[in-house]
Structures are given as C-alpha cells and as structure tokens.
Amino acid sequence: MVSTTRMMKRLACASLVALLAACGSAPVGPGFYRVERGDTLSKIARSNRQSVQSIVRWNNLTNPDSIEVGQVLRVAPPGGTASTSGAVRSSGSGSASATPRPAPADSAPSAAPASSISLVWPADGTVIRRFDGGNSKGIDISAAAGTPVVAAAPGTVVYAGNGLRGYGNLLILKHNAEYLTAYAHNRTLLVKEGQSVTRGEKIAEMGDTDTDRVMLHFELRYQGRSIDPSRALPPR
Secondary structure, X not given: OHHHHHHHHHXXXXXXXXXXXXXXXXXXXXXXXXXXXXXXXXXXXXXXXOOHHHHHHHHOOOOOOOOOOOOEEEOOOHHHOOOOOOOOOOOOOOOOOOOOOOOOHHHOOOOOOHHHXXXXXXXOOEEEEOOOOOOOOOEEEEOOOOOEEEOOOOEEEEEEEOOOOOOOEEEEEEOOOOEEEEEEEEEEEOOOXXXXXOOOOEEEEEEXXXXXXXXXXXXXXXXXXXXXXXXXXXXX
C-alpha cells in the first residue's frame, strides 16, 4: 500500500513537470522541432543535419545544455536563408563561409505576440526580478504576506499543490490549448483543481513557501515555453 501511494505521488509529480513544461502537443510547422524527453541539442542537431552552433543562434539560446521538454526549436535557417553549416558535426569540424543571422525572438511559434493573450497583473507589489529567458522564466513580485493573488486571465485550475520543488504552494491555470500561467510561493491556495476562475478573481494569498522572501513568482507559457509575461500585461 505504501509503495503504491509513493508511486502515485511520483506519477503525479511527473505529470506536473510535464504540464509546466508543455501546454500541449500541437504540431509544429516546417523547420521547427518540439523537444521530447531524452533529447539533447547535439542529438537534435544531428537529426536535422545542422550544427549545434546554428540552432543556438537561431533560437537565441543562452544555455545550450538547458532545453525543456515541449520547447519548440527552430531547426532550419530563418527567412529561407541557406544554411552554411549543413551537416557540420557539433564537434566543430568543417567551416562555414557565412554566419546565418539569428531568428528574431518572435518568429518561432514558442514566442507568440503578446496580443495573443491579454493579462491583468496577478498581484500588487514591486517587481523585483524580470524575465530573462534563462535564469528567470517569469517575473517576481514582492509585497506583504497575504497580499491577494488573482487570476491573470480566465481559465481552469489544472494544478493546486506543493509537489514541485522550488515552487512552494503552486497554482497552474490553463487558459486555452496554448497558454497557461503559474503562480508560485503562495501562503494559501483558495481554489481547487478543476475549478473555473474569472479574470481578476482571487485565487491565493502571497507567501514565502519554498523561497527566502515573500513574493509571487509568475510565469506565462506558450506551447510549453516560457515567454515574457510583461509583454502581455498592461503598463504600470
């Protein structure tokens, strides 16, 4: 009985990680690839007859060793530009006569225009950390313990709990097939899984669970990849 319970908890945690990493399994367009479990950048590069360096440039990756399940990567030259790296191995053998220009951040499906979803600020307070796409996959808002946390957009609660290390008491809202938002480090969760919420509805209270200060860590994900929430939020 104990082992069965542990297994169920592990499966639930694994499902949460997959959910946070990917909003869905929608097909990607030609020239793009959705990262699967067990993939590495060198493996993806070999499969698509490209160099690791080219894929890093085209996707503006800050850390080639950190790719996420569900992340959509450009694996073909942007804008129809011929690839000069061809089947160059990731070890760097061979040479290129020209350097392909990196794709603009908004050209990949994983970097949708902010107009695709409209958000309200999930909490009042001071933004103490902004999105950088690398070490920070969202924004951190600091305020007093108990400050109301509200739904940034209408949606359904798909996770409410503390089973993901580093997030504390966490809520995940799914807004449609492509977008979800995550609200971490809450003191109290006020909604349950499966519950529908409206824009601006109070869903939690700010806290410091699994962090060293009172704050809300807020993420916006599009097709499984973190994008800058500030682009979809009104100016303050």
